[in-house]
Amino acid sequence: MSKTLRTPAGGSVNRVKTIKFSFDGKTYQGLEGDTLASALLANGIRVMGRSFKYHRARGVLGAGSEEPNALVAVRRDKARIAPNLRATQVELYDGLVAESQNRWPSLNFDVGAVLSLLSPFIPAGFYYKTFMWPKSAWDKLYEPNIRAAAGLGHAPTEADPDSYLNRFAHCEVLIIGAGPAGLAAALAASEGGERVILVDEQCELGGSLLSATDAVIDGQSGRAWRDAVVAKLAANPKVTLMTRANAFGYFAHNMIGVAERLSEHQASPAKGAPRERLWQIRAREVVLATGAIERPLVFPDNDRPGIILADSARTYLNRYGVLPGKRVVVATGHDEAYRAALDLHKAGVTIAAIADARPNPKGPLVEAARAAGLPIKTGYAITGTKGTLGVAEARLSPILGAGRVGPPEIVACDSVLMSGGFTPSVHLFSQSRGKVVWDETLETYLPGASAEAERSAGACRGQFGLAKALADGFAAGSDAARLTVKRDFVVQATEGDPKGVVGALPHDRGNGAKAFIDWQNDVTTKDLKLAVREGFQSIEHIKRYTTTGMATDQGKTSNLNALGVISDALDRPIPQIGLTTFRMPYTPVTFGVLAGMARGDLFDPVRTTPIHDWAVEQGAVFEDVSLWKRARFFPQGREDMEAAVRRECLAVRSHCGIFDASTLGKIEVVGPDAAEFMNRFYINAWTKLGVGKCRYGIVCREDGFVTDDGVVGRMSQDRFHVTTTTGGAPRVLAMMEDYLQTEWPDLDVWLTSTTEQFAVIALQGPKARDILSGLVEGIDLSPEALAHMSLVEGKICGVPTRLFRVSFTGELGFEINVPSQHGRKVWEAIWAAGQPHGLVPYGTETMHVLRAEKGFIIVGQETDGTATPDDVGLTWAVGKAKPDYVGKRSLARPAMAAPDRKQLVGLLTKDPHIVLEEGAQVVLTPGQKAPMALVGHVTSSYHSAVLGRSIALAMVSGGRARIGETVYIPMPGSDIAVDVTSPVFYDPEGVRVNG
């Protein structure tokens, strides 16, 4: 075969700009404007991929996004390998490195092709049938080997170094597809002055006009008309034109997902240039002008390289200046193939034969072919091909009727063009939840009633031919823009009969011949018939059993033929078989574009407190608490966490510690009914809480289980300063708003989040008062004036403060709320004042140990959404006299008072050096074998420096009654004996809060 199939002239490739690229390590030349597929074809490369299941050599079948065979990986460097790209959509650039897939060791000699010989043993459902027994073999043998052999292409092993963008857009009219119908729709829609967006997956707008040669629109060539229209639209500021944009998903309420390729096609993208952009476009109205995809013919050995869709061959010729071969057989059941034959004939290609399965094709295209002297055989089917790594001869047989054919003629050729007709692309329409309907005349599915504000136009709704597409598109654009503009396009184009053939052609070959339906998943007519013989009737089941239409191309070229074959096998008309729902994405999209900008530093907001930078400067180690960064501990020198926490704990107990509590949730509850609201929402009673006093509040859900806790201070008769846990802040506020807005809208009370209004500095330890005394103004810190669980407003370091005397450590403690902008200044002043008193900063880890020593719970650690206040020892907090509060009725359920409920207890290991593992289970007797009788679990466990031993909190069934008993913590190899104790390990009398 001749090495160059490039025509001497023609097409829209740039003949003077050659481009070097490599494919499987060999260097080739292409032209600017080529796709990888057109450049490979021009170089005489016919084998571009290996099929998924049988590893059969495959050439390019189409010229666009429907391509099932020519899947390649494009590699820029180790981290930039994009697998499974359709060579038909890969724009050629200088230095492009592409590799074929699914072959070893090479594309032309693939060991895996032996699978094709084994194919009699790999029928539909092979995996389901074969790898059933023994069950134990699945994990170790079957699954790993199947996984190793499965999959298409290889993902890069390094992190994606590129960036991606997001964009929301809004328009009145969104048009998807910029072929003749889409362009006409945009022309009409843009006349109203509203926002119009036109998207197309190709690098140029124009669709079929890009490869048209004979069409004349309004006196201009198709290409010139296209250029003029695009220029007019581009000049309209209300019109946005998008190319390289894959409208991959139709989401509810006219939200369309579009993946736009930004730098993928560039030879050397600028450093940091975003690679792709995800558009989420909300349109008032959508026009689907997605065109139609040519159907292959189904005949034995229809997958040889060199067998190509007829209209795609026209595209290669007219757009890229590439011939499919020098001697071509055209097999068809549709008029459009004649157009391809005529164009190729004009380009000097020998048309060896046109085998038309129809007995009596008519019309201008057929007549033109006759007039040109092309050898037409009507009533002929192609029944086979031969050739090594490419077609070398075609077998053409007369159709005798009743599925039989006569003796074949063998015709030598280097390419076969085929056409079964065109299948409207109803994918996006189907995604919009519109139901397709069967059209008897066209024998295809067309869009039915719309489920969204959309309409289809042109070939995607069966309006085939240039004149119809333009008229239909313009009308749809006008309608979508709510206009009544009219325009008559004067079109000179030869139009054929839109009807084609569906399903398999008759043939006389034995069972060994493979007639492919789904190229990408290697599904043959035999597989479909077998499925039917085995009892499958629903297309949904047959699809999953045979995998037809389930490859990355989603059956773009195969679905209708599959239905035709199944229809024959079931002897039931196609509409009774149905059609599976099309799923997004229309063509595959990268994970990168879906992740968009939400990666790296922008994966999630990182919330920091006003004191954060100080902690950073001090070398603090941080932990994530919801979105917050919180200082976990402050290591000195080479301290590890254990050593730092031990030191920090002892310092708080002996001197004083300073802790950043700014992340605590804060809610200002204000209004005359504030106390009434608090009474109804919290389990506690609030009416009698005096102004200037604090109370530890507990929130239950309506089901009676603890959901949050925190100290609440009464600022005035009608104002409460509520605190919540760090992670619970949004949830508690939302729950409060829910009750207030929907259950108690009559209450005169309002809620405002003040979490970030205040920086909160906790000062805890016997020296706390001494440290603060010199910094406050107008505040009496004496125990008489400011008792434990009270608060005062005044000034500290010259700024206003809400000063709480509270303790989460059991020590004398204060929590100083100051406006956030002053947080660091006040912190540093306290820090300086504390130096003579041995003040240390401490982090969340130390905070956890200190509160555990006191038996204080952490909601979400001791509780798990199934703990009542009583379970965690907080019955004392319940406002028992209140007639109602959220959760009260549920707490009265008998099960909530069952004696075997898990209750909070302390655990002390017999060996004080053992620190239990949090989450470890509790059992009553040692030496149990699984399944053990589990009675509880460890919720918190630490080494307590002040006690010189380990401590743990646990939830244990009937735990309070077990205090004094020995229970066991089963661990691998041994059971750890522990004593059940009160959860308060340190200062049980509670005298230390008094300083």
Added chain:
Amino acid sequence: MLLITCPHCGPRPELEFTHGGEAHIARPENPAAMNAEDWTEYLYMRANPKGLHAERWRHLHGCARFFNALRDTTTDQFVATYATGQPRPDLKGAGQ
């Protein structure tokens, strides 16, 4: 992404909303007086209709108000949105 018509702010993207479960389940006036069955019904039992469903939404990242909506669970189309406290609109023939 749904486009939800907030009764106060008009049509807004779903990203601004949180879903609040079935609507028109009022908290009983006197929970203490309720028997276990009735309380269980209130607390746990929810409708899961195919078709029109009255549900609560909150325009959290907007006006922050709760409101009710009638949505067809098979098509995701909203038939009506209305303020909390208003009765379910009588829409004979709509949806389903």
Added chain:
Amino acid sequence: MVDLVTHASPMARHVLRGRPAALEAAQGALGFALPRQACRAASKGDVHALWLGPDEWLILSGVSDGLAERLEDAMGAHPHALVEVSDRQIGLVISGAEAEAVLSVGCPLDLGLDAFPVGMCTRTVLAKAEIGLWRTGPNTFHLEVWRSFEAYVRQFLAAAAVVPA
């Protein structure tokens, strides 16, 4: 893109909620009517009232101008809540011909001038952060961002301002 986002000048911020009588009284202290149309702001001098919800306004005013005290005095015993949030959030100004496009990278609202005219304000989202968004000019937006989200928002806007080649 350095100049696209700047800090708004320091200001006092209060959330105003209340029953009609209190709101009537508040207007006297404000010197102008609270905007009752959803998602609209009203201003007089350097005092601005931004509608956030049917009974919720964000009042922006000069620092230490005593407005809060005057509002409290005016509303008196009428049921209301006035809560200072001056330090809860910070103001950012994003200005320039590309402001709308940059915000549309992360904000799902239609920010076209017809849909989001000058004077419109609302809470919404910018990627994963909640923001208050107020259009103060055809090409100028005022953002109210919770203090701890400022770094994220600024970083996001900087990334969003990258224009593909």
